[in-house]
Amino acid sequence: MELCEIRLRDLIRPPAKVLTDAGVQSGMTVLDFGCGPGGFSLAAAQIVGRHGVVYAVDVQPAALESVRRGAARRGIDNLRPLLGNEISQVPSASVDMVLLYDVLHIDPDPASARALLETIHRVLKPDGVLSVRDHHLEETPIVTQVTGGGLFRPAEHNRWAFQFEKSESVETAP
Helix, strand or coil: CCHHHHHHHHHHCCHHHHHHHHCCCCCCEEEEECCCCCHHHHHHHHHHHHHCEEEEEECCHHHHHHHHHHHHHHCCCCEEEEEHHHHHHCCCCCEEEEEEECCCCCCCCHHHHHHHHHHHHHHEEEEEEEEEECCCCCHHHHHHHHHCCCCEEEEEECCCCEEEEECCCCCCCC
16 A cells, blocks of 8 residues: 555544544553554554553564654654564563554465464464454455464454454464
């Protein structure tokens, strides 16, 4: 998604509104996977406040630099930008909500998707929520991709995103 498209999207659907509808609250720990220039990360950091933390994860260093600049401009100090492979620094079972917004369509390789979902499963608390939206995909491919490996089960769907919770039993990868 180009930067001008992201800005237009954020005007039409303000990230703070999307996040509050998804259940982001004060004091939470949120991980924004594929954060891009940081619209959702910055909004989440403001919502969770000084008692919460937001990890902004992206594979593009330029995206993380944009997040850093945005946080500095807004005086936000609870946002932790991480390059993709640095996600290993996020402690297991420490995150209340993972945002996976406009990411699923990027790499259609099933092994990559499985690895991503395993990482998300690792960092989520037992009662944590995976919030997914992807304007490139319809409902069935989203639900199938997220639930197909047995790591997650559908929880609910709000106006903006699909919510998933961790499954009790986990299928092993073939």
